[in-house]
Amino acid sequence: MTRKFMHFQMVLLTICLSGCATVAESLVDSPNVDLRNVQIVGLGFKSQTFLLSFDIANPNSFPLPIRHVGYGVRLDGQRFASGETACDFTVPANGDTSFAISVDLDLLKTAPQLLSIVRGGAGRDVRYELEGRFAVDIPFTSEVSYHDTGRVRLNGNGY
Amino acid sequence: MSRGEDAAEAKERRELISMISPAYTDARGNERGDIENILRAYFFRQNSITLLSKIEEVRLIADSAAEIELTVGMAGQNDGVLGFSADAYRFELELTREGDDWLLISARWGELGEELH
Numbered sequence: 001m002t003r004k005f006m007h008f009q010m011v012l013l014t015i016c017l018s019g020c021a022t023v024a025e026s027l028v029d030s031p032n033v034d035l036r037n038v039q040i041v042g043l044g045f046k047s048q049t050f051l052l053s054f055d056i057a058n059p060n061s062f063p064l065p066i067r068h069v070g071y072g073v074r075l076d077g078q079r080f081a082s083g084e085t086a087c088d089f090t091v092p093a094n095g096d097t098s099f100a101i102s103v104d105l106d107l108l109k110t111a112p113q114l115l116s117i118v119r120g121g122a123g124r125d126v127r128y129e130l131e132g133r134f135a136v137d138i139p140f141t142s143e144v145s146y147h148d149t150g151r152v153r154l155n156g157n158g159y
Numbered sequence: 160m161s162r163g164e165d166a167a168e169a170k171e172r173r174e175l176i177s178m179i180s181p182a183y184t185d186a187r188g189n190e191r192g193d194i195e196n197i198l199r200a201y202f203f204r205q206n207s208i209t210l211l212s213k214i215e216e217v218r219l220i221a222d223s224a225a226e227i228e229l230t231v232g233m234a235g236q237n238d239g240v241l242g243f244s245a246d247a248y249r250f251e252l253e254l255t256r257e258g259d260d261w262l263l264i265s266a267r268w269g270e271l272g273e274e275l276h
Binding site: 027028060061062063065090093137138139140 | 187188189193194196197199200201210231233248250268
């Protein structure tokens with residue numbers, strides 16, 4: 001084994017193997033996430049299906065491989081949808097991309113007031129509040145939280 | 160003292176980054192610049208998480224390539240809500256010899272017990 005190779009190992013030992021190295025507690029800056037669109041896919045009496053489309057911008061100088069998304073959405077101040085889902089996409093360094101989540105809801109049970117907004121509000125803008133977390137596929141990275149408020153258009157496709 | 164420590168850390172960081180081959184790529188699509196930026200972030204934001212680690216195996220391949228397998232664990236509490244913040248990872252580093260230097264040409268990693276990619 002050459003001296004240089006041993007040197008490589010020594011640097012590894014110094015940087016991260018010695019048992020006392022420290023790394024970032026919050027390595028990743030929170031991405032900016034916008035709820036771009038709420039598409040009404042199916043609107044039944046007992047269940048309603050929506051496609052939530054998000055834009056995500058990565059302020060970090062390295063790519064963000066996203067493996068899991070947790071989300072909570074409020075529309076017009078009322079809890080609309082929440083959950084978590086596995087995913088597999090990467091937001092480029094200092095770049096942006098988009099992703100979508102399909103959700104099945106029973107608004108009659110969970111938020112009857114929203115059902116009337118959804119039934120009558122297709123095509124109009126509604127106030128939203130969004131919060132959640134991402135699991136990022138970078139070693140020793142804490143989950144990254146995000147929060148956003150704004151207005152989003154409910155698109156009905158004829159509903 | 161503090162300036163000395165900062166300088167030492169900067170030197171350490173530069174030294175580590177200089178050991179990444181310009182041709183570095185990995186299965187996740189990272190190139191040298193991406194790894195460099197991740198390492199910078201680790202160094203600049205270092206806090207109070209302690210790493211415990213162990214070299215599992217070193218394999219020399221035909222005198223011009225080598226693989227290092229290591230396990231790295233993080234001491235402290237995992238506060239992830241989604242349950243996807245692992246406390247220990249296994250790394251496989253691929254090194255290539257360029258002149259007198261050994262450079263990192265690729266790496267795979269994954270949570271301990273899971274498939275590496």
